[in-house]
Amino acid sequence: MKRRIKKVAVIGSGIMGSGIACHFANIGVEVLLLDIVPRELSAAEEKQGITLEDTSVRNRIVNEALQSSLKSNPSPIYHKDFAKRIETGNLDDDISKVKDADWIIEVVVERLDIKKQVFENLEKHRTPGTLISSNTSGIPIKFMNEGRSDDFKKHFCGTHFFNPPRYLKLLEIIPGPDTSDEVLEFLNGYGEKFLGKTTVVAKDTPAFIGNRIGIFSIMSLFHMVKDMDMTIEEVDKLTGPVIGRPKSATFRTVDVVGLDTLVHVANGLYDNVPDDERHELFKLPDFIDHMMEKKWLGSKSGQGFYKKVKHDDGTSEIKSLDLDSLEYRDKKSAKFDSLEKTKTVDVVADRFPILIEGKDKAGEFYRKNFAALFAYVQNRIPEITDALYKIDDAMKAGFGWQHGPFQIWDAIGLEKGIQLMKDEGFEIADWVQILSEAKENSFYHVKSGKTYFYDIDKKSHEKIPGQDAFIILDNIRESHEVFSNKDLVAEDLGDGILNIEFRSKMNSIGGDVLNGINAAMDIAEKEYDGVVISNTGDNFSVGANIGMIFMFAVEQEYEELNGAIKYFQDTMMRMRYSSIPTVAAPHQMALGGGCELSMHADKVVAHAETYIGLVEFGVGVIPGGGGSKEMTRRAALTFQKDDVELNRLRENFLTIGMAKVAKSAHEAYDLNILERGKDIVVVSRDRQLAVAKEQAKLMAQNGYTQPVKTNDIKVLGRQALGAFLVGTDQMKAGKYISEHDQKIANKLAYVMSGGDLSEANYVSEQYLLDLEREAFLSLCGEKKTLERLQHMIKKGKPLRN
Numbered sequence: 001m002k003r004r005i006k007k008v009a010v011i012g013s014g015i016m017g018s019g020i021a022c023h024f025a026n027i028g029v030e031v032l033l034l035d036i037v038p039r040e041l042s043a044a045e046e047k048q049g050i051t052l053e054d055t056s057v058r059n060r061i062v063n064e065a066l067q068s069s070l071k072s073n074p075s076p077i078y079h080k081d082f083a084k085r086i087e088t089g090n091l092d093d094d095i096s097k098v099k100d101a102d103w104i105i106e107v108v109v110e111r112l113d114i115k116k117q118v119f120e121n122l123e124k125h126r127t128p129g130t131l132i133s134s135n136t137s138g139i140p141i142k143f144m145n146e147g148r149s150d151d152f153k154k155h156f157c158g159t160h161f162f163n164p165p166r167y168l169k170l171l172e173i174i175p176g177p178d179t180s181d182e183v184l185e186f187l188n189g190y191g192e193k194f195l196g197k198t199t200v201v202a203k204d205t206p207a208f209i210g211n212r213i214g215i216f217s218i219m220s221l222f223h224m225v226k227d228m229d230m231t232i233e234e235v236d237k238l239t240g241p242v243i244g245r246p247k248s249a250t251f252r253t254v255d256v257v258g259l260d261t262l263v264h265v266a267n268g269l270y271d272n273v274p275d276d277e278r279h280e281l282f283k284l285p286d287f288i289d290h291m292m293e294k295k296w297l298g299s300k301s302g303q304g305f306y307k308k309v310k311h312d313d314g315t316s317e318i319k320s321l322d323l324d325s326l327e328y329r330d331k332k333s334a335k336f337d338s339l340e341k342t343k344t345v346d347v348v349a350d351r352f353p354i355l356i357e358g359k360d361k362a363g364e365f366y367r368k369n370f371a372a373l374f375a376y377v378q379n380r381i382p383e384i385t386d387a388l389y390k391i392d393d394a395m396k397a398g399f400g401w402q403h404g405p406f407q408i409w410d411a412i413g414l415e416k417g418i419q420l421m422k423d424e425g426f427e428i429a430d431w432v433q434i435l436s437e438a439k440e441n442s443f444y445h446v447k448s449g450k451t452y453f454y455d456i457d458k459k460s461h462e463k464i465p466g467q468d469a470f471i472i473l474d475n476i477r478e479s480h481e482v483f484s485n486k487d488l489v490a491e492d493l494g495d496g497i498l499n500i501e502f503r504s505k506m507n508s509i510g511g512d513v514l515n516g517i518n519a520a521m522d523i524a525e526k527e528y529d530g531v532v533i534s535n536t537g538d539n540f541s542v543g544a545n546i547g548m549i550f551m552f553a554v555e556q557e558y559e560e561l562n563g564a565i566k567y568f569q570d571t572m573m574r575m576r577y578s579s580i581p582t583v584a585a586p587h588q589m590a591l592g593g594g595c596e597l598s599m600h601a602d603k604v605v606a607h608a609e610t611y612i613g614l615v616e617f618g619v620g621v622i623p624g625g626g627g628s629k630e631m632t633r634r635a636a637l638t639f640q641k642d643d644v645e646l647n648r649l650r651e652n653f654l655t656i657g658m659a660k661v662a663k664s665a666h667e668a669y670d671l672n673i674l675e676r677g678k679d680i681v682v683v684s685r686d687r688q689l690a691v692a693k694e695q696a697k698l699m700a701q702n703g704y705t706q707p708v709k710t711n712d713i714k715v716l717g718r719q720a721l722g723a724f725l726v727g728t729d730q731m732k733a734g735k736y737i738s739e740h741d742q743k744i745a746n747k748l749a750y751v752m753s754g755g756d757l758s759e760a761n762y763v764s765e766q767y768l769l770d771l772e773r774e775a776f777l778s779l780c781g782e783k784k785t786l787e788r789l790q791h792m793i794k795k796g797k798p799l800r801n
Contacts, residue, residue: 003131003186005029005194009101011091011118013062016135017107018069019165022076025085026166026608027194027683032097035062037090062088076166078608078664091118096125103131105159112139119144123152131183133159137211138268141176141204153178159187160208162398167609169685170398171197172208192466196608196683198397200390206272207265209384209391210398213377213405215265219281220372221250225323226285228365232305232320237334238365243355244348244402251305255298259291278376287323296321303328336362346505348402349411356412356420367420370408374417375426377405381456388443389453389464406443414441431456449476471689473501473536483523488516496529496700497693507537509593509625510545511564514571525579530696530704533575533597534585534689540610543592544568546619550790553780562777565624568593569769572600572626579706581699585692586610587685591661595673596625602699604679605692606665612673613661620740620785622748623656624776629768631656632752634672636714646720653724653752657745711764715754724749740784747775 006029010021013035021033037058041050045057052058069076070083077083089097098104104126108118115134126132128151134144141158148156158174171191175184184201191199202208207215225235232251240249248255254262263284270282284292291297291304298304307328310316319328338358342351355366377391385391392404409417414436418428428436435441435454443454445461449472452461476491483490487504500520502513517533524531552561575582575597584601586594590612598604598612606612614627622628631652639648654660655671662668665681674681682691725746732742750756751771754763779785 003102005102005190007032007101009034009098009104010107011035011098011104011122012107012109013065013088014107015069016161016163016165018066019076019163020105020107020135020161021066021086022069022083023161023165023195025082026078027196029085031086032094032101033062033066033086033088034091034094034098035065037061037092058090058093059088062090074164074167075663076164078166079666079670082666091121095121098122098125098130099127101127101130103133105133105135107135110136110139112143115139115144116146119148119152123148126152130155131187132156133187135159135161138207138265138272140206141174141179145176145178150178154180155183157183157187158204158208159191160202160210162210168398168400169196169198170210170394171195171199172202172210172394172398173199174202174204174208176204193469193684193687196685198393198686200385200394200397202390202394203384205384207269210394211265212269212380212384213391213395214399215262215269216278216281216376217373217399218250218254218262219266220278220369220376222285222288223281224365224368224372226287228361228368230361230365231332231334232323233332234334234336234361235365237339238336238362242339242342242348242351243408246400255304255306257298258300259288259297259304263288263292277379287326290326291321336360338362338366349407352408352411353413353416356416368424370412370417371420371424371426373405374409375421375424378429378432381431386457387453387455389451410443414443434459446475449479451475469690470686471693473499473534473689477501483516483520485512485516485519487512488520490516490520490523492528493532493689493693495693495697497696498524498528498531499689499693500531500533501535502537502541503535504545507535507539507541507594508543508545509541509568509597510548514567517571518574521574521578528580529700530581530583531578532583532585532689532692532696533601534692539589539594540586541591541594541597542589543594543615544625549780550786553786554790556781558777558781561780562773565773565776568625569773572596573765573769575600576602577707577709581696581704583692583696583699585688586612586665587688591615592623592627593625596623596627596630599630599673600626602704603695604674605688605695606668606674606679606681607685607688608665608681608683609685610665610668610681611661611663612665612668613659613671614656614673615659615661617657617659617741617744618788620744620782620788621776621779622744622751622772624772626769626772628656628748628751628772628775629765631672632715632754632768633710633713633765634675635752638672639714645714645716646723649716649720649752650723653748656748709765712762713765713768714760715752715757715763715768716760717754717757719753719760721749721753721756724753740782743782744779747779751775 008024008029009032010017011034013033021031024031038060050057066088104122106118108114132155136158137160145153145156156176157179160172162168162170173184173187188199188201191197200209221235236249236251239245240247266282273279295301296303305321307319308316309319318331320331322329337360338355339362342354345351381388388406392406395401395404421428440461445452450467451464453464455462471493477489480491481489482492489501489503491499493499500517504510504513582601583603583605584598585605586598587607587610590598590610592615595612595614614623616623635649635652639645652672660671662671668674669676682688728742728745731737755771
């Protein structure tokens with residue numbers, strides 16, 4: 001019988017418990033969130049004269065914890081309304097309700113005795129066959145289910161979510177000695193498909209996979225920074241985006257996570273892995289002991305490796321901790337010749353061979369760092385996992401690394417990695433030596449669009465399981481290329497569907513991207529059944545190429561700028577009125593032109609973590625690629641009887657005028673950027689392209705017909721224009737907006753009103769596009785707009801507010 005998850009019970013409402021509850025609510029699951037009953041009244045409750053028996057008191061802990069989580073930034077919930085899916089209660093009055101849960105997740109304090117008490121109580125009410133798991137970060141699973149029934153043990157395992165559960169993709173599944181294969185198989189698939197996680201089945205070893213390797217990596221750097229006499233700024237510079245790691249790099253990440261959290265895991269590893277060959281590395285260096293004594297724990301305590309100092313004049317600056325004096329000092333810049341050599345190398349994997357050849361301190365750092373990492377991960381197989389790809393998956397999904405250790409090793413070259421290890425005095429594992437002598441001496445290779453990994457037991461490369469549900473563009477780009485230019489590639493996805501992939505810097509939309517879209521559409525309309533616009537960049541698209549706009553504007557080449565904007569508009573309209581279906585698959589940032597492109601596709605398959613909006617006001621213009629027109633059209637389309645038409649238009653006017661960006665794809669429905677009943681949201685980023693392809697196929701199979709261009713968009717003329725102008729006057733008078741902001745808003749008002757028409761009228765899309773383009777061009781001649789454009793170009797910022 002198929003197992004379904006309709007209701008989840010989460011036991012423990014702390015940061016992790018509430019976060020997990022919210023993420024299940026995100027995907028539409030009903031959640032029961034329980035915590036303990038308070039032992040005494042709060043001061044506020046005493047003033048109210050209520051007792052410990054009052055329901056509000058008995059549920060105070062769980063309710064306050066959940067509300068605190070919902071108010072946190074970034075939010076754990078896709079949409080505020082989704083919180084209604086969470087029912088709260090307490091473990092005394094409501095524990096019997098777990099009988100209706102399909103999955104019970106324990107998230108209480110990390111103490112074995114308390115967890116065992118909770119499990120004993122839960123078993124009295126749990127329905128046999130119900131999944132039950134512990135969100136532990138390191139307590140052995142085998143100890144938790146002692147004394148439990150056979151049915152409990154069979155359905156019990158560890159499910160280690162990483163914090164925050166909405167944003168970090170890693171979900172480690174740790175079987176106990178009696179966990180059934182059916183349970184493991186189900187959770188592995190459910191985590192990936194429904195929760196959008198990278199699921200990794202780990203062995204029941206201390207800290208499992210992610211924290212075992214992640215904490216080793218951080219502790220290795222802690223010791224290395226002293227040995228090499230480096231500053232924390234230097235380490236953060238070398239361990240950030242340049243090697244595909246988060247901007248917070250090492251020390252800023254520790255500040256965010258909390259030094260106490262890291263120390264807790266590191267101490268646990270030191271105590272529980274006595275036979276680890278790098279056991280002493282988990283011993284805390286002196287400067288960490290000092291920081292713990294001073295309670296310099298990072299963001300939660302106001303200071304850690306970095307400290308924000310506020311001055312009397314209201315300004316502030318960030319100070320850095322000197323690891324020798326253990327005093328805060330001014331930040332120091334960190335520059336290395338080795339990094340300069342990688343500035344023109346866009347593909348992170350191509351930087352590794354360059355970095356390890358550096359003759360400066362950076363080169364030495366990378367050689368030592370990678371040698372230590374390679375030596376450590378080679379020895380964790382089969383201790384923590386039997387498959388090397390699981391280590392890479394865990395580090396990418398749990399720690400935000402773009403490449404896992406074995407992928408970095410492959411990028412450097414197997415033999416070069418071995419040499420680095422030998423130079424640092426590390427021994428080479430037998431299995432690595434065997435691989436070195438093999439014909440295919442790499443950890444991974446790609447065949448027929450699928451990734452294969454080196455299986456140590458079989459001594460051969462085997463296909464990584466679970467790929468059949470995905471389309472991996474990196475694996476098919478070269479072999480399936482249909483068209484390409486400098487900034488765009490079109491790939492054949494099979495089944496009559498063509499993918500259009502941006503490859504420009506930050507996936508900005510410039511001349512080559514627009515040329516590529518039109519060329520790919522020419523091919524698709526002749527030879528394919530449908531088109532998907534998707535890519536593997538960090539962001540779908542940060543918008544138009546503002547450098548190009550600035551160049552035309554500053555040279556006052558308005559005829560050329562007019563042609564460029566019209567070409568953008570025409571390309572968007574081609575997406576809408578193609579003879580074949582077009583599906584956009586945005587993810588992460590889809591701003592400005594990226595948003596406009598999505599809005600002109602026949603359908604959007606958005607990843608849940610899509611931050612989408614029309615943000616052109618931030619650089620002093622209005623949306624010029626069809627966005628202003630489209631929000632006007634959508635206001636007219638969504639008008640319902642007994643509504644006030646102007647109110648509907650005003651909502652869309654404010655969406656543009658306030659440069660609103662949806663903080664999830666679900667919020668984009670509220671902004672009228674995604675359309676209910678047409679556009680869909682998927683939680684799994686890995687499945688997004690496959691889902692988009694299926695949607696394009698389905699539309700084609702159902703008899704897609706090229707739409708007829710519309711000429712019946714209702715605009716309100718002076719009725720709307722007058723109201724908008726009065727509003728901007730009041731905002732300017734109240735000093736809420738500047739004179740330039742008012743000018744931009746008035747231009748937008750003119751476009752969205754349909755111009756200075758004496759009465760409401762029906763117009764075409766092209767009519768509105770012409771008004772939009774005229775307004776855009778006039779604003780590009782403004783001095784303030786040019787200053788904003790120049791500022792953003794200098795800062796290297798995308799087109800956003």
